[in-house]
Amino acid sequence: MRFLPVPDVLDHLMGEWRVTRTVRDLADGSEGGFAGTTLFSPLPAPDEGGLLHRESGVFTWRGTARPAERTLRFLPGEPPGTARVEFADGRFFHGLDLRSGRHTADHPCAADRYDGEFEVYDADRWRTRWRVGGPAKDLLLITDYVRVRVGAGGRRVTGCPAPSTSPEPPGT
Template sequence: MRLRLSDFAGDWTIAREIEQMGARPARFEGRARFTADGVGLAYHEAGTLTLPGAAPMRAERAYLWREEGAEIIVLFPDGRPFHRFDPSAPAAQHWCDPDDYRVRYDFVPWPEWHAEWRVTGPRKDYTMRSLYRRG
């Protein structure tokens, strides 16, 4: 199956775990929505982030998703580039000096899918795994 940007449209549940070396994992449970914005899809997620030893807090983020040929381009809300990937070879990288962000998407169990981010830098060292399910 060849995924297109339009395949992501709609509502998703998210279960996320954030692992930092030497610490208990943080967790995020929430919902994401991809809505048409006239150019592509606007992505917005919101939910509850629970950090070890802290009270749960509300968390949210937004991106813009665009399609260019076989690739999906992910932008920050202000239009700056974040990363791009081909769903048939779903890996990407983003350099945000001095930090390195690398992602691998897994669309094999579609319509369930996974995103795994590995982030490293002078003050960052974590892996973030997200599971998306229709809902």
């Protein structure tokens, strides 16, 4: 699989993305999912140059659907072209360097550990995989992002889903 190098992650992410996420509990086989959108918009001063990530949609788990949302901050990283990802309250989450089109990250959270992989397929499609392990968690979260564009007459149009030749096709 070839990945698209991204010279500047913040420029690449700017805009609206359709999001589909599969969540699997590897301990008991339960599976759920999230469907919604993520909007990357400019952060207000004093964090100019960064992006506010607002995700909203519906999370379904064990047959129950409920509204879900989260907010992250993507700030310019070092070296240039990379990002520092923070939770809404400013706590560090992980770095993000997509200059090769692919990145791995980790995040310790109390007794749990989040190991992430990021892959960019083209200008309009990318994917994250988070493996979450700990004393009470054994999860796999796979999220596909497809850029939303405004077409003729203001109609919103999305690209194709992630390529089926990737190691984990969407919806599996």
